[in-house]
Amino acid sequence: xxxxxxxxxxxxxxxxxxxxxxxxxxxxxxxxxxxxxxxxxxxxxxxxxxxxxxxxxxxxxxxxxxxxxxxxxxxxxxxxxxxxxxxxxxxxxxxxxxxxxxxxxxxxxxxxxxxxxxxxxxxxxxxxxxxxxxxxxxxxxxxxxxxxxxxxxxxxxxxxxxxxxxxxxxxxxxxxxxxxxxxxxxxxxxxxxxxxxxxx
Amino acid sequence: xxxxxxxxxxxxxxxxxxxxxxxxxxxxxxxxxxxxxxxxxxxxxxxxxxxxxxxxxxxxxxxxxxxxxxxxxxxxxxxxxxxxxxxxx
Numbered sequence: 001x002x003x004x005x006x007x008x009x010x011x012x013x014x015x016x017x018x019x020x021x022x023x024x025x026x027x028x029x030x031x032x033x034x035x036x037x038x039x040x041x042x043x044x045x046x047x048x049x050x051x052x053x054x055x056x057x058x059x060x061x062x063x064x065x066x067x068x069x070x071x072x073x074x075x076x077x078x079x080x081x082x083x084x085x086x087x088x089x090x091x092x093x094x095x096x097x098x099x100x101x102x103x104x105x106x107x108x109x110x111x112x113x114x115x116x117x118x119x120x121x122x123x124x125x126x127x128x129x130x131x132x133x134x135x136x137x138x139x140x141x142x143x144x145x146x147x148x149x150x151x152x153x154x155x156x157x158x159x160x161x162x163x164x165x166x167x168x169x170x171x172x173x174x175x176x177x178x179x180x181x182x183x184x185x186x187x188x189x190x191x192x193x194x195x196x197x198x199x200x
Numbered sequence: 201x202x203x204x205x206x207x208x209x210x211x212x213x214x215x216x217x218x219x220x221x222x223x224x225x226x227x228x229x230x231x232x233x234x235x236x237x238x239x240x241x242x243x244x245x246x247x248x249x250x251x252x253x254x255x256x257x258x259x260x261x262x263x264x265x266x267x268x269x270x271x272x273x274x275x276x277x278x279x280x281x282x283x284x285x286x287x288x289x
Binding site for chain 1: 204205207208209210211231232233234236253255256259261262263264265266267268269286287288
């Protein structure tokens with residue numbers, strides 16, 4: 001059952017994203033000094049009043065990442081990083097990342113140069129379908145990305161995304177889906193049906 | 201019907217242009233924002249003929265495939281016709 005989008009309340013962009021850190025000084029240095037993001041807000045609190053959970057006292061602090069968004073961190077005083085929150089090596093953990101937007105190739109190259117000048121390992125730019133990106137990591141090993149938009153996504157992109165995901169969910173339901181060729185072949189049937197409905 | 205679909209967006213246009221050069225290829229008009237690139241028998245496309253970088257190249261069949269992949273690496277995409285089921289039985 002698909003819920004009507006017309007009745008859904010709207011979102012208006014990112015307020016903040018947040019992750020835990022056990023490297024307070026290095027994190028402040030990286031985001032405030034190396035990236036140059038202003039430290040704009042900090043909360044300090046005695047747990048959340050959740051004594052039964054033994055919730056640690058903590059700091060929650062925010063760096064301005066533009067367009068009224070912030071990137072935030074929690075620092076839990078006197079705690080050790082649980083093993084399950086250590087960022088694993090490998091590509092799968094990189095899926096959990098923050099990507100910031102810049103408005104031009106000039107800005108993207110300026111960020112690449114700034115990072116390199118500050119001794120941060122940064123990738124060459126990669127051109128994807130609709131964005132061009134550079135990649136790097138913070139002192140917590142959290143993956144970061146800075147991207148510029150190459151073109152706006154338009155209605156055909158959204159229609160295509162819908163067909164892709166509808167196909168993929170049906171394949172997932174079979175329990176026998178193992179590779180992308182299966183998706184591409186199954187999707188073709190959806191595209192043919194779509195074309196029959198939209199001959200122009 | 202053997203071939204692949206291509207969404208009518210700029211980043212995949214070089215793929216259509218490269219495929220069009222093959223003698224056994226028919227590029228159909230855009231319908232519902234998709235082109236169908238039809239071929240007889242088999243089709244090889246070299247990445248160097250498309251100018252696509254790897255990030256786009258390895259997603260170039262994302263609009264749908266009526267056929268089977270026999271080679272898909274950084275250098276070349278090779279497709280043939282197939283009657284095999286999409287999923288293993």
